[in-house]
Amino acid sequence: MEGERKYITCEELKEHNKPGDLWISIQGKVYNVSDWAKEHPGGDTILFNLAGQEVTDAFIAYHPSTAWQYLNKLFTGYYLKDFKVSEVSKDYRRMASEFSRLGLFEKKGHGAMYSILIITTLLHLVVYGVLKSESVLVHLVCGMMLGALWIEGAYIGHDAGHYQIMSSRKCNDIAQILAGNCLTGISIAWWKWTHNAHHIACNSLDYDPDLQHIPVFAVSTKFFNSITSIFYGRELKFDPVARFLISYQHFTYYPVMVVGRVNLFIQTFLLLFSRGNVPHRALNIMGILVFWTWFPLLVSCLPTWSERVMFVLASFTVTALQHIQFTLNHFSGDTYLGPPTSSDWFEKQAAGTLDISCSTRMDWFFGGLQFQLEHHLFPRLPRCQLRTIAPTVKDLCKKHNLPYRSLSFWEANMSTIRTLRTAALQARDLSNPVPKNLVWEALNTHG
Secondary structure, three states: OHHHOEEEOHHHHHOOEEOOEEEEEEOOEEEEOOOHHHOOOOOHHHHHHHOOOEOHHHHHHHOOHHHHHHOHHHEEEEEEOOOOOOHHHHHHHHHHHHHHHOOOOOOOOOHHHHHHHHHHHHHHHHHHHHHHOOOHHHHHHHHHHHHHHHHHHHHHHHHHHOOOOOOOHHHHHHHHHHHHHHHHOOOHHHHHHHHHHHHHOOOEOOOOHHHOOOOOOOOOHHHHHOOEEOOOOEEOOOOHHHHHHHHOHHHHHHHHHHHHHHHHHHHHHHHHOOOOOOOOHHHHHHHHHHHHHHHHHHHHOOOOHHHHHHHHHHHHHHHHHHHHHHHHOOOOOOOEOOOOOHHHHHHHHHHHOOEEOOOHHHHHHHOOOOOHHHHHHOOOOOHHHHHHHHHHHHHHHHHOOOOOOEEOHHHHHHHHHHHHHHHHHHHOOOOOOOOOOHHHHHHHHHO
16 A cells, blocks of 8 residues: 555655645645635744645644644645654654643643733722822832733733633634733734744744844844845845944843834734735724723823823833843844744754743743743643743753753843844944945935
8 A cells, every 4th residue: 555655755845835836744744735824723924934845843833633633635645755854853743742641731720810810900900090099109100010911911812822721712812802902902913923923933034023123123144134024025124224223222122122012003003904814804903992992091091291101101111021021032042044944843943042040930920931942842832831841841952952041031131132232233334335225326316
């Protein structure tokens, strides 16, 4: 029977990597996901990025065991002839199988319940403080508590987005809309679009949107070549404006983080009102409208404009702690150019991530994301299990001579600032030519 099988080579598989012609291989069996791409719950970006490859490790990372039963209808009848499984991948798959056998993916703990309790308490205190107190100090504290509320809400939205907090997919979807759109004003559709791309192409300069912050930040001098973002479909121009801003990025890093939330609001609106295909667009817009009803109304209840500005800035400043954490996990990690490859899945995740070491008492503050490598390797694993598996992941990295970076919050900040400073100093080198921007060309071409 073995001789009756039809085979294709890895090179032949690579040819099927275009929209309308997307093939992938999982455990040596080749599947046609061209039509399925539009229905894929994780979005079509992931499939476009990994099309034409053997993607077993990525499939294991993102899908429960129940997903395997849906593959047969996509089977092309071909098997992959010449692929090899690395020793790292073999160990990773054994690890995933063991965690599944132990039931770790189903043991969700009480983290979500505690977060919901914190959010509910903070919301009541904020509203009560704004409406019932005339004290400026109380209003300042309320603004800070609102920032903490947004942080916890983002963690709930993140966990629900990875289907970690509830067994039902529909319940997770509802939790995402409530915690993301309604509570924080950031569309879960936008988050899924960018976050899934980030996970699959961790620290790829041209594929990972979480590193593409030109003209404000550049974590690598490779951005100085005006590379093209595959995710956004446009050139990331390193023009004189970008050179100036990046030259001082190690000084502007924290101030930008404070107002970074404004960019998230803008990105949300740009996506939801774009012409592209946005899953559950109407529901996402309704959720955003809920936020932009209660939040301005709450701010308007403050007695003066100075207190309103103070309240908003206080909430943004506290939330900046979370934005900083997100960048600490990756800005000083290893980067690369080009598409992600599933053949070195474990290696790429280890190279591009950085853990934050902290005591168990601070787990609530980091939302489980201090175990960034563990989360990237097993994104469906509930946050309460990440500390449990960390020693096993560390041992596997040591076995295969792969980096396992775990720094304190202070050390991670210093590492990130050093990365930004290194690129900033090189950006100041005037001997490095900068492409002329459109304004310069217009002035010099047309007078």
